Amino acid sequence: MENSKQMRTWLDDLGLNHPLVIAGPCSAETEDQVLKIAHELKDTDVNYFRAGIWKPRTRPGNFEGVGALGLKWLQKVKEETGLKTATEVANRAHVELALEHDIDLLWIGARSTVSPFIVQEIADALQGTDKIVLVKNPVNPDLSLWLGAVERLSTANIKKLGVIHRGFSTYEKSKYRNIPEWQLPIELQTKFPDLPIINDPSHITGNRDMIFDVSQTALDLNFDGLIIETHCDPDNAWSDAAQQVTPKVLIQIMKDLQIRKESNEEAEYKNQLSNLRAQIDIIDGQLIDSLGRRMKISDGIGTLKKQKNVAVLQSNRWNQILGAMILEGESKGLSEEFVLRLFKAIHQESINHQEKIING
Numbered sequence: 001m002e003n004s005k006q007m008r009t010w011l012d013d014l015g016l017n018h019p020l021v022i023a024g025p026c027s028a029e030t031e032d033q034v035l036k037i038a039h040e041l042k043d044t045d046v047n048y049f050r051a052g053i054w055k056p057r058t059r060p061g062n063f064e065g066v067g068a069l070g071l072k073w074l075q076k077v078k079e080e081t082g083l084k085t086a087t088e089v090a091n092r093a094h095v096e097l098a099l100e101h102d103i104d105l106l107w108i109g110a111r112s113t114v115s116p117f118i119v120q121e122i123a124d125a126l127q128g129t130d131k132i133v134l135v136k137n138p139v140n141p142d143l144s145l146w147l148g149a150v151e152r153l154s155t156a157n158i159k160k161l162g163v164i165h166r167g168f169s170t171y172e173k174s175k176y177r178n179i180p181e182w183q184l185p186i187e188l189q190t191k192f193p194d195l196p197i198i199n200d201p202s203h204i205t206g207n208r209d210m211i212f213d214v215s216q217t218a219l220d221l222n223f224d225g226l227i228i229e230t231h232c233d234p235d236n237a238w239s240d241a242a243q244q245v246t247p248k249v250l251i252q253i254m255k256d257l258q259i260r261k262e263s264n265e266e267a268e269y270k271n272q273l274s275n276l277r278a279q280i281d282i283i284d285g286q287l288i289d290s291l292g293r294r295m296k297i298s299d300g301i302g303t304l305k306k307q308k309n310v311a312v313l314q315s316n317r318w319n320q321i322l323g324a325m326i327l328e329g330e331s332k333g334l335s336e337e338f339v340l341r342l343f344k345a346i347h348q349e350s351i352n353h354q355e356k357i358i359n360g
């Protein structure tokens with residue numbers, strides 16, 4: 001697998017000796033709030049100061065951002081701290097205002113990436129800009145839609161492009177706010193190794209206690225940077241309170257993260273190894289999750305069998321499953337012996353669950 005980036009990008013030109021870090025509040029709330037956070041992030045590894053000025057909220061009636069006024073606060077951040085600035089744009093008017101206020105990095109939010117019309121409008125408004133433009137993944141796990149947005153920007157002659165992985169919406173209950181579906185950004189990186197990719201652990205987790213682990217996984221998977229929501233008083237933030245960390249916590253996170261640089265043969269080997277291991281860990285988690293869900297369904301069958309007074313073991317059904325899975329396994333390079341042993345173990349666990357229900 002090809003991991004090392006071949007082409008020089010805007011990211012290399014920044015000349016950083018660590019992953020790119022974008023940090024700042026979910027929303028700009030007041031001038032004091034914005035400046036206070038920015039001053040605490042000054043002279044750290046943070047490169048860009050983020051703040052949402054126009055906030056896409058799921059339900060009306062929540063805080064929808066301070067609007068253009070906040071762009072003046074971001075200009076002040078740059079003057080007072082030297083930090084570069086970043087905000088979300090969601091239509092032509094936002095783009096024009098952000099460019100007027102010399103915002104350095106613009107991103108397209110997850111709810112905009114799903115709409116080719118709005119992405120095209122933003123691309124037209126940005127035509128030929130030398131600002132950095134990052135595209136968040138769409139709300140739904142659709143790689144083509146994500147890439148389509150990048151293509152529209154690229155066609156509009158925008159050169160400093162990148163993507164942000166912020167996870168995907170799901171109906172199923174999950175410990176994440178937006179499930180990472182790591183295989184999507186991995187596929188994207190494999191297809192476009194030179195497109196910088198930033199991880200957004202804040203919107204993936206929705207929970208400040210999980211930010212570190214998701215950030216570390218992203219770095220192990222060779223992500224180029226992180227965007228982390230940071231607020232001086234997270235619990236009283238006007239949006240996304242549960243996921244924001246204080247500047248102090250952010251600085252500790254940046255210190256504790258293991259950063260693997262591709263500098264020599266030994267480092268390259270370790271880097272590739274940790275990348276592959278991170279992928280294995282993700283798949284192992286998915287295996288356990290799937291098995292847990294399979295057993296829950298099996299419990300449901302147990303309840304039904306109890307109601308109808310039917311025996312737990314139905315050998316016809318079991319033989320059918322085994323036959324189908326041996327064939328399926330063969331097509332994936334798994335030996336018959338392995339599939340047999342695996343499914344016997346799964347079946348036994350399933351029987352144990354059902355017997356507990358029927359006799360319990």
Ligand code: PEP
Pocket residue numbers: 026052056088108109110111136166203
């Ligand atoms: C944000 O970054 O504050 C934001 C609204 O993110 P997303 O588009 O990922 O929901």
Ligand code: MN
Pocket residue numbers: 026027229239240
């Ligand atoms: Mn947010």
